[in-house]
Every structure is written in C-alpha cells, then in structure tokens.
Amino acid sequence: MTSDKNEPVLPRGSIIGIFGGGQLGRMLSLAAARLGYKTHIYCPDENCPASQFAWKHTIADYDDNAALTAFAKKVDVVTYEFENIPTDSVITTAALTPVFPPIEALYTAQDRLNEKTFISEKAGVPVAPFQPVENEFDAKRAFKVLGGKCVIKTRRMGYDGKGQVIASSETEALEGKKSLGKVSCIAEAFIPFNREVSVICARGTSGETKSYPLIENIHQHHILHKSVCPAPSDNGKARELALQILTALDYVGVLAVEFFELEDGSYLVNEIAPRVHNSGHWTQDAGCVDQFELHIRAITGWPLGNLQPRHAIEMTNLLGEDINQFEALGEDPDLRVHFYGKSEAKPGRKMGHINRILS
Ligand SMILES: Nc1ncnc2c1ncn2[C@@H]1O[C@H](COP(=O)(O)OP(=O)(O)O)[C@@H](O)[C@H]1O
Ligand SMILES: [Mg+2]
Numbered sequence: 001m002t003s004d005k006n007e008p009v010l011p012r013g014s015i016i017g018i019f020g021g022g023q024l025g026r027m028l029s030l031a032a033a034r035l036g037y038k039t040h041i042y043c044p045d046e047n048c049p050a051s052q053f054a055w056k057h058t059i060a061d062y063d064d065n066a067a068l069t070a071f072a073k074k075v076d077v078v079t080y081e082f083e084n085i086p087t088d089s090v091i092t093t094a095a096l097t098p099v100f101p102p103i104e105a106l107y108t109a110q111d112r113l114n115e116k117t118f119i120s121e122k123a124g125v126p127v128a129p130f131q132p133v134e135n136e137f138d139a140k141r142a143f144k145v146l147g148g149k150c151v152i153k154t155r156r157m158g159y160d161g162k163g164q165v166i167a168s169s170e171t172e173a174l175e176g177k178k179s180l181g182k183v184s185c186i187a188e189a190f191i192p193f194n195r196e197v198s199v200i201c202a203r204g205t206s207g208e209t210k211s212y213p214l215i216e217n218i219h220q221h222h223i224l225h226k227s228v229c230p231a232p233s234d235n236g237k238a239r240e241l242a243l244q245i246l247t248a249l250d251y252v253g254v255l256a257v258e259f260f261e262l263e264d265g266s267y268l269v270n271e272i273a274p275r276v277h278n279s280g281h282w283t284q285d286a287g288c289v290d291q292f293e294l295h296i297r298a299i300t301g302w303p304l305g306n307l308q309p310r311h312a313i314e315m316t317n318l319l320g321e322d323i324n325q326f327e328a329l330g331e332d333p334d335l336r337v338h339f340y341g342k343s344e345a346k347p348g349r350k351m352g353h354i355n356r357i358l359s
Contacts (some may be wrong), residue, residue: 010076010300012036012265015055017097019090020064021048023340023350024081024276024292027284029053031292037300040075049340050081050301062089072096079227079253079299081275083109084157100205100299100323101253105274108249112155112271123248125241127269128260133185138178140170142187149190154183160348161222166190179247183203191268193260199242199326200280202294203251211239212291212307215279217258223348227279228314228358229286238267245272254295256280278350282315285336285355312358323351334358 016032018025021043029039030053038055044062051057056074060067061129062085072078072093078092079100087107090099131142133152143150152173154163165176167187177185196219201211216231217224225342242257249255256277258270270339280291287310289297297304323345339352 009302010037013038014076014300015040016296016300017078018050018054019043019078019080019085019091020082021045021050021054021057022081023049023342024071024239025050026053026340027281027292027338028079028081028276028295029055031290032296035293035296035300035302037296040071042071045131047343049342052341061341065092069096071187079295080106083274087222091253101251101255102249105249105251105255109272109274110156112153112158113184115261115271116186116188118248119245119272123125123181123245125244125269126267127293128191129189131187133177133187136174136177139167139173139185139187143167143170143173146187146189150187151190152180152185152187154180154185156183160224160350161219166221169350173189191260191262193268194263195231195261196270197238197259197261197267198227198277198279199238199257199259200248200254200277200291201242201257202254202298202304203246204298204304205252206303208304209246210307211242212280212283212288214238215282216277221320221348224278224317226314226316228280228312229282229309230312236267237265241267245269249274253298254280254291266328278353279315281338281353282313282355283309284338285357286311286313314356314358316354316356317350318352318354320345320347320349320351 015038017040021041026049032039040056041050041054042058046059077098078093089339106252116130119125120127133139149168167173167176196217198215203209213230213235215227215229218226238259254276256273259267276291283290287307334357338356
C-alpha cells in the first residue's frame, strides 16, 4: 500500500496482522471483523485476550525470526497494539508486508528520551524540561538542573506508572535512580498541572487527518481511572498540537497524545502512544466511529468517518477485583460493560471498563 489518494481500500476478507494480544488487540479484532477483515494475532501468550476473537494466532516470541517471516507472509498489512515490540522484529516483517503506523513512530514512542527529543525538536511541540540519566551522579545533577522536584522514569518499558519515582531532594533523586536499577532513565521536571487531557487522532493512507473532541483524564496511583469526553472546557490548542505531531511523524493509524494542561491554558505533551489508547475506550458507546474501527479504517485505506460523539460520555476502568462489582449495571440503559476475558484479577490489572452515557 502507498499513500496514493486513489488507492483502493484493502479488499474485504484481507488479513490484518497485529503484534500483541492484549485487550487493545482484542477490541481491534472485533472492529476489524465488523468491517469484513480477519485478524492474525502475534503474541507469545497462548491465552491472550485477543486470541479469543482473532481468526488466527501465532504463538511465538517476538525475536523468533522464522515465526516473524511466516507471519508476515500470511498477512496483508501489519499493525501493533503495544509499543514494546523489538523494532528489529517489526523491520523483519516490514520487508515483506506494509507496516502501519510507521516504524519511526514506534521507535520514537518506545524510548522516553527519543520521544521527548522528537516532540520538542522535530514536531516543535513543548514538553516538560528533561535530562538524560544514566547513573546516580546524573540523577543528582539532573535534579539541580531541573531546579527542584522531578520525576525519574526508565526510558523504556514503563507503563501505568511503573518504572518511575518522584524526587524532592538530591538524595531522593540518587536513591530513586538506584531503586530503578541499572537501566537508562530520564528525569523530567515535576509539572504542577491543572488537569490531564488527551487527544486521540488519526491519519489515513490518503493523508486525511481527524481527531475526537478533547478528553479529560483522571488518574489514581498513576493509572488511568476515568476519561470524560468532551472535556468540560477546550481552547482547541491541544488538538492543534496533536495534529502537528501526526504530521511530523508522517503517520498512518490512530495516535494518542497525553498532555498536561497548565494554569494559563497552555499545554505540555507528557507522552504519545502510537496506537489505540485507554482514554479512547468511551468511543465504543458514543455513537460515532470508535477508535478501534478508526485505526482499522486508517490502515486499510478507508475514509476515516465521523468522529463526533452523539453523547457526552465517561469511561471508568475496572482494575483487579473491580470486575466483580458490576451486578447493578444490568438495569441501567446508559451503562455498557466491556470485559477483556482475562482469567486472573491481579491488583491493578486492567480487567475491563464501563462506559456511561452522560447526556
Ligand atoms: N513530569 C510529571 N509531572 C507531574 N506528574 C507526572 C509527570 N510525569 C508523570 N506524571 C504522572 O504520572 C502519570 C503516569 O506517567 P506517564 O509518563 O504517563 O507514564 P505511563 O507510561 O506509566 O503512563 C501521568 O499521567 C501523571 O499523572
Ligand atoms: Mg501515560
């Protein structure tokens, strides 16, 4: 596939390969099936949530070259539902079949230092002041340079607040780095934000771009708790900045951009996700094209469709044992429950979500 405007839509019945078998892969598979496509999941976990809905499942490690090549030969386009797949594995498949979003986006989002450097220097979008941190000495120095309270994060593999510590003194910065282990880190100035918001946007193979209205996100213990759309107020700036990033990455697919909103109404990008995103799950019940269908449309050459929700709506995550507390929901027509088919409700694990129509 190329970015040619006149290019035909990927024919119905084609096979979409997806790296990763979590809940995002599961919901992408459902959306793909609705549009007449089959999905083929690549995930080492035999019982992953996505395998319950996918047409095929390759159970193999992400560095298994033979399995990667066989997978790439069987599918018509490849995408991914999480950003921690080794880029080399994606490059292996890209030699045989198109990969969307582009590998550059994956490479950028995998590493917080690359990500912040790209967003600020290449896309020209502001981020929190940051410093690379390789060792404990660097951590102390970064604390001083950043001028006070900071957050030290591992450059790679962090999610749901894992792999990060807050430091309010040089000693805490040093100890914090020690606790994260011998891995490359980044220190960011601690931002006393007004609120956290996100923008979910997409670019199609034709270059068409669109975004949903601004989303307001409430976190608990560094994990997303609730998302509300539309956010109670919106000056339009965050959506502009998100589209700037989409263009700078020459992107195809759904992109999520997380922002800190400051007192004066300006924005700093916290991080980007080159995929569908937890803060966009409300789209499933808002009466517009949902983010999973949007991603499938974008990578298969469809027009992106209507992203205007018919209702104000909020999404609440069901973490761990929350999954067992939904009995009352059966009676309320404005509530929809989405479970991920995970067998073990470990504390903090994302087990499902509830969407509630507000108006
Ligand atoms: N520099 C910062 N200043 C203030 N709060 C932060 C900062 N970085 C992260 N946080 C808080 O921690 C949450 C998780 O951090 P984030 O960088 O988004 O990592 P993750 O990959 O775990 O989502 C953010 O949503 C925010 O609430
Ligand atoms: Mg985050």
